[in-house]
Amino acid sequence: MVRVTPPRPLDITSVFPELAGLSATAVRLHPRPGKPTEWDSSVGGPILWPPDEPWPTCQLDHGPFDQVEISSPADIRETRRLLEAAASAHRSLTEQEQDELEDNLEDHRARSCDSPDELEFPLLPLLQIHAPDVPWLEMPHGAELLQVLWCPLLHDQTDSPSNGVGAPWISVRFHLDIDPLTLFTPPAPQLIEYDWFVPEPCALHPEPVTEYPQPAALDRGLAQRVEQWERDEYGSAEGVGTYERVFATAPGWKLGGPPQSSFGDERAAILCVCGAPMRYLCTVPSCEWDAGTVSWAPIEDVGLTEVRPGERRASEPTCVRVGDSQRLRIFVCPADRDHPVRSDIVV
Ligand SMILES: [Zn+2]
Ligand SMILES: [Zn+2]
Numbered sequence: 001m002v003r004v005t006p007p008r009p010l011d012i013t014s015v016f017p018e019l020a021g022l023s024a025t026a027v028r029l030h031p032r033p034g035k036p037t038e039w040d041s042s043v044g045g046p047i048l049w050p051p052d053e054p055w056p057t058c059q060l061d062h063g064p065f066d067q068v069e070i071s072s073p074a075d076i077r078e079t080r081r082l083l084e085a086a087a088s089a090h091r092s093l094t095e096q097e098q099d100e101l102e103d104n105l106e107d108h109r110a111r112s113c114d115s116p117d118e119l120e121f122p123l124l125p126l127l128q129i130h131a132p133d134v135p136w137l138e139m140p141h142g143a144e145l146l147q148v149l150w151c152p153l154l155h156d157q158t159d160s161p162s163n164g165v166g167a168p169w170i171s172v173r174f175h176l177d178i179d180p181l182t183l184f185t186p187p188a189p190q191l192i193e194y195d196w197f198v199p200e201p202c203a204l205h206p207e208p209v210t211e212y213p214q215p216a217a218l219d220r221g222l223a224q225r226v227e228q229w230e231r232d233e234y235g236s237a238e239g240v241g242t243y244e245r246v247f248a249t250a251p252g253w254k255l256g257g258p259p260q261s262s263f264g265d266e267r268a269a270i271l272c273v274c275g276a277p278m279r280y281l282c283t284v285p286s287c288e289w290d291a292g293t294v295s296w297a298p299i300e301d302v303g304l305t306e307v308r309p310g311e312r313r314a315s316e317p318t319c320v321r322v323g324d325s326q327r328l329r330i331f332v333c334p335a336d337r338d339h340p341v342r343s344d345i346v347v
Contacts, residue, residue: 003030003205003298005250012212012247015229018222019212026211026257027134028250029127030288030298031318034203038183041133041206043253043318044199047125047147048173051184056169058121058151062191072188073124073152075104076198080319084312122187123149123169126199126320127282129255136208137256140281141337145173148282148330152189152197168330170281170341196321207298212248213258245292252288252296253318256280260329270331272339278331281341285327288315 005028013020029043036045049055082097093101127148131139139146149169192198215223230239249257260280261268269277289297301314312319322328326345333339 001205001300003028003032003207003300005207005209005296006299006302008247009295012243016222016226022213022218022258023210024212024256024258025136025208026250027137027255028207028209029253029255030205030207031202031253032205033200033312033317036201036203038128039130041129041204043127043202043204043320044125045128045201045203046183047128047149047186048145049184049186055186056123056149056171058123058153058155058169060151060155062121062153062155071105071192071195072190073192073198074188075101076192076195077200078104079195080200080312119190120187121151121153121191122189124152124189124198125186126150126168126284127253129204133204134206134255136206140172140279140332140334143172146281147171147173148284150197152192152194154193168284168328168341168343170330170332172337194321196319199318199320202318209250211250211257212243214248214261215244217258217261241292246295250296251290251293252285253283255282257283260331270342270344272331272333272335272342274333274335274339276333276335278342279334281330281332283327283329284320284322286316286321286323286325287313288317290315290325 013023029041031043034042034045036042038046038048079101082093082101086093086097125147127146129139129146131144131146147170149171151169215226218226226243227240230242233239234242257280259277260270270280272278297315323345326347328343328345331342
């Protein structure tokens with residue numbers, strides 16, 4: 001089923017013609033719960049991986065682990081399944097279900113907790129994109145397959161204001177010469193800092209949309225006129241931010257979009273260690289839409305904006321959250337695919 005963004009209330013370039021030259025295509029991914037395979041684009045689905053290639057592990061500093069949930073992605077997903085099934089039947093967990101969850105946890109503790117010093121930190125698949133599924137965008141370095149993995153723990157090291165959340169790791173593949181008969185199951189992380197680091201498997205329904213630069217990236221004169229227009233059209237209090245929320249920036253999981261500026265210094269580009277301005281690769285959000293961005297809820301989902309207690313919100317299909325309703329931005333170097341990925345977290 002496709003997902004279609006409702007038209008914007010007006011063509012913003014009819015009000016500010018100079019924005020036409022500043023537009024950029026972003027691809028909304030519209031993840032929805034499903035059963036994607038390795039051969040599909042997905043959030044949280046299985047990914048193609050050559051069996052003879054080591055599975056990546058996180059090398060950053062972790063811990064202390066006293067507060068960390070000892071659990072596996074499978075247990076976290078099973079817990080969600082039981083809780084959501086109970087909620088949609090308007091009941092609490094049965095004693096048997098509670099025992100089942102507790103048994104899972106105890107089994108896992110017994111398997112994993114002997115010697116924290118020897119723990120490895122395998123990454124968790126977050127996003128996989130097959131190039132033919134997003135024909136509107138050029139893939140980084142002309143890749144056929146893009147994979148984003150992350151570590152489900154917090155990190156002390158900081159590359160940027162992201163504070164090491166998720167520590168995204170990118171794999172770019174040029175040829176899919178992977179024998180499907182030898183697909184393997186990657187090692188699962190044994191420690192999960194928060195359950196929202198574990199995505200639910202979701203199929204994608206990519207859709208291109210037109211975006212415009214964020215207000216801070218506009219030249220000062222235009223930014224002032226946009227702000228005045230917001231006040232005049234939408235009210236001096238409520239109107240502020242309308243341009244960004246309604247016209248400029250689509251919410252949710254997406255690839256690409258206008259060039260982004262640095263957190264904390266809104267006029268500075270995000271630079272690679274080599275000095276090149278980095279390419280804005282993708283956004284990992286906390287929801288597909290919220291009260292401020294509900295106008296972007298796809299036409300097919302408009303009836304799903306209400307939720308009963310305990311049920312998964314239609315606007316949070318992946319169960320991934322980034323901080324407190326924030327979003328993670330991931331950047332790659334356009335000059336050299338081996339240069340480190342950068343990420344940060346913005347509101
Ligand atoms: Zn890590
Ligand atoms: Zn670089």
